[in-house]
Amino acid sequence: xxxxxxxxxxxxxxxxxxxxxxxxxxxxxxxxxxxxxxxxxxxxxxxxxxxxxxxxxxxxxxxxxxxxxxxxxxxxxxxxxxxxxxxxxxxxxxxxxxxxxxxxxxxxxxxxxxxxxxxxxxxxxxxxxxxxxxxxxxxxxxxxxxxxxxxxxxxxxxxxxxxxxxxxxxxxxxxxxxxxxxxxxxxxxxxxxxxxxxxxxxxxxxxxxxxxxxxxxxxxxxxxxxxxxxxxxxxxxxxxxxxxxxxxxxxxxxxxxxxxxxxxxxxxxxx
Numbered sequence: 001x002x003x004x005x006x007x008x009x010x011x012x013x014x015x016x017x018x019x020x021x022x023x024x025x026x027x028x029x030x031x032x033x034x035x036x037x038x039x040x041x042x043x044x045x046x047x048x049x050x051x052x053x054x055x056x057x058x059x060x061x062x063x064x065x066x067x068x069x070x071x072x073x074x075x076x077x078x079x080x081x082x083x084x085x086x087x088x089x090x091x092x093x094x095x096x097x098x099x100x101x102x103x104x105x106x107x108x109x110x111x112x113x114x115x116x117x118x119x120x121x122x123x124x125x126x127x128x129x130x131x132x133x134x135x136x137x138x139x140x141x142x143x144x145x146x147x148x149x150x151x152x153x154x155x156x157x158x159x160x161x162x163x164x165x166x167x168x169x170x171x172x173x174x175x176x177x178x179x180x181x182x183x184x185x186x187x188x189x190x191x192x193x194x195x196x197x198x199x200x201x202x203x204x205x206x207x208x209x210x211x212x213x214x215x216x217x218x219x220x221x222x223x224x225x226x227x228x229x230x231x232x233x234x235x236x237x238x239x240x241x242x243x244x245x246x247x248x249x250x251x252x253x254x255x256x257x258x259x260x261x262x263x264x265x266x267x268x269x270x271x
Contacts, residue, residue, distance in 0.1 A: 012040065
């Protein structure tokens with residue numbers, strides 16, 4: 001069978017966001033990498049009048065229809081309209097909903113978009129990311145005792161992006177800088193040591209990284225002084241965890257810190 005050269009159209013119709021159907025369609029298209037196919041999504045089609053307009057548009061383009069309609073009446077109308085316009089339609093949810101209804105002996109709620117409704121985990125993550133922003137770089141020490149975890153480290157250890165990354169996982173994280181000549185705040189000294197993580201980095205690696213970004217003269221001396229200060233703090237607090245971030249991405253470091261916290265009995269809040 002020779003491949004077609006004219007574009008093929010896929011029209012996605014959903015009474016929700018349409019993201020599920022679009023992802024399925026695009027996942028299938030990965031098996032046809034050279035095929036000229038366009039995918040157009042019509043989300044939140046919640047009444048028959050709009051459904052009719054979208055189906056007519058699909059008919060004009062001789063498109064393949066892919067639907068995720070949870071409303072029973074909309075599914076019936078879609079079946080009738082696609083037959084009327086002689087279109088091929090793939091109903092991704094209808095058959096499954098009907099079979100589940102029969103097996104469970106209960107009708108589906110027919111409420112669209114539930115897959116994407118924000119739940120407790122979503123709101124917890126939003127609040128935790130906001131917390132990370134407010135508690136960034138030690139700007140509000142009153143937040144430190146409220147944190148699930150506190151990150152300490154010298155400049156260049158990616159404390160801020162790591163705190164935000166962990167916030168997206170639901171952890172309320174504060175971070176504070178470690179600088180030569182500056183004492184630790186009392187709020188940090190008073191913390192449960194299981195919640196404190198010191199981030200370290202190879203000084204030569206950090207210096208080379210900063211040089212590439214135009215670091216000011218004398219930066220290496222300050223890096224070495226800060227590194228010695230971090231070493232002294234780690235030695236004075238043997239119960240604090242230490243994580244080397246040298247050459248690691250934020251994702252890699254974050255996953256390591258989360259595992260370490262779990263080993264210390266500090267699991268994901270609400271999880």
